[in-house]
Amino acid sequence: MSAADLENLKIAESVPNLRSEIAAARNAGLKVALVPTMGAMHEGHLSLIRAAREQSDYVVVSIFVNPTQFGPHEDFDQYPRPFQSDIAACTDAGVDLVFRPDVETIYPADDETVVNLQRLSTILEGAHRPGHFQGVTTVVLKLLNIVAPDVAYFGAKDYQQQLIIRRMCRDLYLPVEIVTCPTVREPDGLALSSRNEYLSHQERETALSLSRCLRFTRDLISGGESRLDYVRQEMVAQIEKTPGVELDYATVADAESLEEPDRRSGPLVALIAARVGTTRLIDNMLID
């Protein structure tokens, strides 16, 4: 990373500063992309940034550990915040602008507006993390309004989240394209997550049971098993026989509605959420 590279990356902490940078890009006729992140960047985030870099002219990355999407007993305080290495990664990846607001910018003292999806936000992750998706949709809507990008990038790893954000943008007629990029995995199958760094060596081995169960599920259905209730029982049984994994849910759902019928009527997604030690992990796999 050279000094010249560093000069090319701008950092905005206030909305007016961000908006004046983006107005300049817009006036130059550039297509603007937003990659919203909570920082602690890994190869998954970098794959989003690379897609944005390839498909747009001006790449904005937001780094904001959003307090409202953490539950009262979750890991907000503990969540990694390696700002310097995140900036280095953004510089290397050719990001044009990092938006790093403080909590008061996004949530002023008397802020009280929230966005909810009445069904999609209440099932699966929403059932296990009450309020989580309200925090997600509210912060994403603010970021989309602040940056006003042509296109925004999200990871398939948070499958329900990207579905909810797509639905929110459609329902609210937001003039933005949502792109979902594939989950990035370690060679042994573990889905990349900023929370993987909480795992001990032993727990990391145990965590492989999630992606293993997803591949098993995909193979079972691809092999002709059409009784989805049976598939779900098998998923749960397989995870529950693994020592050290505490299951939140393991299921197969319609890939668009996340409804859980016994017979498929279109593309499916297999979804798992489980705790390994004190670390909560999620993973999913599309079954076309």
Place this chain on the structure above:
Amino acid sequence: MSAADLENLKIAESVPNLRSEIAAARNAGLKVALVPTMGAMHEGHLSLIRAAREQSDYVVVSIFVNPTQFGPHEDFDQYPRPFQSDIAACTDAGVDLVFRPDVETIYPADDETVVNLQRLSTILEGAHRPGHFQGVTTVVLKLLNIVAPDVAYFGAKDYQQQLIIRRMCRDLYLPVEIVTCPTVREPDGLALSSRNEYLSHQERETALSLSRCLRFTRDLISGGESRLDYVRQEMVAQIEKTPGVELDYATVADAESLEEPDRRSGPLVALIAARVGTTRLIDNMLID
């Protein structure tokens, strides 16, 4: 109204049609104003349109009787829909574009995104009409995203509504200016409302008690009365002694927060909601 005038007013029923008209106005460098209405236009709506006409280049009026802001036992079906005379009024007032979506455009079958203000939407009108403001904020956010105006106009008659919309736009960083225009009144003080046409001659006389009480309240406070709890008791007593009026609330509140302290700390607003016969009326008056 001449044939040439009629040609100048365009009507869009779909979002793509609306957006292509507005894109043309934008490309011509015009400042775009939105006046959201439920139709049944009276002099109050026309005052908003005139303000928009004076302060902007391109005036869009939306006409949409929004089902989600009516409660299950309210007057959604009965609400007046005089579309032809609304169009004539818009033409006379120099409106450029009327947006008249159907319910399925604003609320497609699987629509599920809603916006709420966690405090402001739950008090006063919000307490008496559960879900009302969720309906208002959700539809206004959709309309603002569809039209993307530079400025939008609301009436002071719906005082809490305009406060909520301002707060929503600020909290969500919507790049739009909100302008509130003064309540328009009949010579005898009755605030204009599309619901006034429900009133019998006798009820219309009775309805004057609302604006009379507001003037009384303003004069009491302007005259030096600083005990707001006492003022509230007097308001309630005055309304309750009027035959044929069933009070929902009568109060004096902080003009910004709508909190109800006993001592003022800034501008105040006096607010009344009451039923006259089967017609629910609201009115308010600023006390600076």
